[in-house]
Amino acid sequence: MTTDTTDINLDVIHPGSIVVGLDDSDQGQEALTWAARQAVLEGRRLAVVHAVEPMTPTTRTMMLAGGVDPGGLEAQMLREARAQAAATVASAADLHPGLEVVDVVRMGDPRDLLLAAAHRASLLVVGSRGRGPLRSLLLGSVSVAVAKHAVCPVVVLRPERPEVVRRGVLVGADGTERSLPALEFAYRHAATRGLPLTVMHCFWDVLAATSPHHVVAEDRTVEDLRVLLSQSVAGMSERYPDVEVHLELARGLVDEALATGAEEMDLVVVGWHDADPVTSFLYGSVAPSVLERARCAVAIIPDETRR
Numbered sequence: 001m002t003t004d005t006t007d008i009n010l011d012v013i014h015p016g017s018i019v020v021g022l023d024d025s026d027q028g029q030e031a032l033t034w035a036a037r038q039a040v041l042e043g044r045r046l047a048v049v050h051a052v053e054p055m056t057p058t059t060r061t062m063m064l065a066g067g068v069d070p071g072g073l074e075a076q077m078l079r080e081a082r083a084q085a086a087a088t089v090a091s092a093a094d095l096h097p098g099l100e101v102v103d104v105v106r107m108g109d110p111r112d113l114l115l116a117a118a119h120r121a122s123l124l125v126v127g128s129r130g131r132g133p134l135r136s137l138l139l140g141s142v143s144v145a146v147a148k149h150a151v152c153p154v155v156v157l158r159p160e161r162p163e164v165v166r167r168g169v170l171v172g173a174d175g176t177e178r179s180l181p182a183l184e185f186a187y188r189h190a191a192t193r194g195l196p197l198t199v200m201h202c203f204w205d206v207l208a209a210t211s212p213h214h215v216v217a218e219d220r221t222v223e224d225l226r227v228l229l230s231q232s233v234a235g236m237s238e239r240y241p242d243v244e245v246h247l248e249l250a251r252g253l254v255d256e257a258l259a260t261g262a263e264e265m266d267l268v269v270v271g272w273h274d275a276d277p278v279t280s281f282l283y284g285s286v287a288p289s290v291l292e293r294a295r296c297a298v299a300i301i302p303d304e305t306r307r
Contacts, residue, residue: 010117012102017045019121021114021142022088022103027127031157034297035125036092036099041192042122045100048088049117051110052081074107081105111145118150127157147291147300148272153185154300155267156291166296168196168244170261171269172254172286175201175228178271182301183233186269187240189299195266196244201229202257203249225249255286259293269299 013019020035022028032048039046052074055063060070085103092101106113118124128143147154171186173179183199190197203225229247237245250257262268272287291298 010104010120012104013047013117013120014045014100014102015120016122017047017102017120018042018123018125019047019049019114019117021110021124021126021146022048022050022085023110023127024084025127027157027159029127031125031127032088032092034155034157035123036096036101038123038125038192040096040099044122045102046092047117047121048085048092048101048103049113050081050085050103050105051113052077052105052107053109054107078105078107110142114142114146115149118146118152118154121152124150124152124154125157126154128159144288144291147287150300151302153302156298156300158291158294158296158298160295164264164295166266167264168198169193169267169269170198170200170258170265172258173199173201173229173232175232178273179232181304182269182271182299183236185299185301186267187236187243189267189269190243191240193266196246198246198248198261198265199229199233200248200250200257200261201225201232202252202254204251204253222249255289255293258286258290262290262294262296262298265296267297267299268294269301271301271303273303 018035018039020032022032036046038044054074055070063070063073082103082105085105089101089103093099104113104117114124114126124146126143126146143156147156169186169190171182173183186197186199189195203222226247226249229249233245233247237243248261250261258268258270268290270287270290287300291300
């Protein structure tokens with residue numbers, strides 16, 4: 001995969017659209033449903049993007065040897081993909097009258113196509129099969145690539161347990177400017193969807209080894225952290241006064257605390273920071289780890305340097 005997307009013409013996508021990656025999986029359809037609703041709530045256009053992966057040279061050679069025209073087969077694949085995308089667009093428009101929807105079907109690597117589309121998107125939505133941290137490659141190279149490299153926020157729809165009662169949006173905050181983009185996204189999403197918001201600050205102390213993820217209630221020894229957390233969201237709460245906000249302190253590793261907290265959430269929001277080696281060692285594994293472990297939708301907010 002390459003990340004140079006400048007040669008992919010996507011002028012049909014209106015700037016500021018919500019872009020969703022379409023494929024034949026159930027997760028792809030869930031992503032489409034989620035993205036369409038979000039586009040309606042935000043009053044944005046929706047772009048449905050579908051990539052048809054070309055045959056490998058080895059496959060083409062084998063088909064030619066067998067008397068099959070690979071070019072003709074690829075053309076057929078494109079026709080079928082366009083028909084599927086057109087039907088999807090029509091279905092979304094019927095379900096959400098007034099929603100402007102366009103489809104984009106291209107031959108190529110879906111990662112390259114989605115990363116190119118991200119330059120014109122306010123939000124990129126993809127599905128993921130994901131089967132846990134021990135089988136990380138099965139999360140899907142497409143969802144991992146767009147989460148890591150996209151210049152706009154990315155929402156990855158993860159497998160959920162339908163019997164779990166969801167409690168809104170969860171976002172991590174460390175009291176620094178690093179947290180502001182994720183906080184902004186979390187507040188805005190909670191306001192748009194009418195959901196409560198939990199802002200979690202995770203810390204490590206001597207008790208973390210024996211009681212990780214324990215949410216502190218009235219422990220006066222961490223009052224300074226409670227004040228820091230309150231101050232870090234003060235401005236956001238003024239901008240989004242209708243959002244019901246809960247502040248939580250948790251002991252332990254950030255990724256584990258957020259992934260555990262996400263078990264009963266609709267969405268967990270984390271930042272993906274492209275930083276120097278030391279900072280990356282301390283913080284860089286949080287986003288991919290949460291993306292692997294979470295049993296709810298995950299919003300990945302890119303580092304400002306990507307934009």
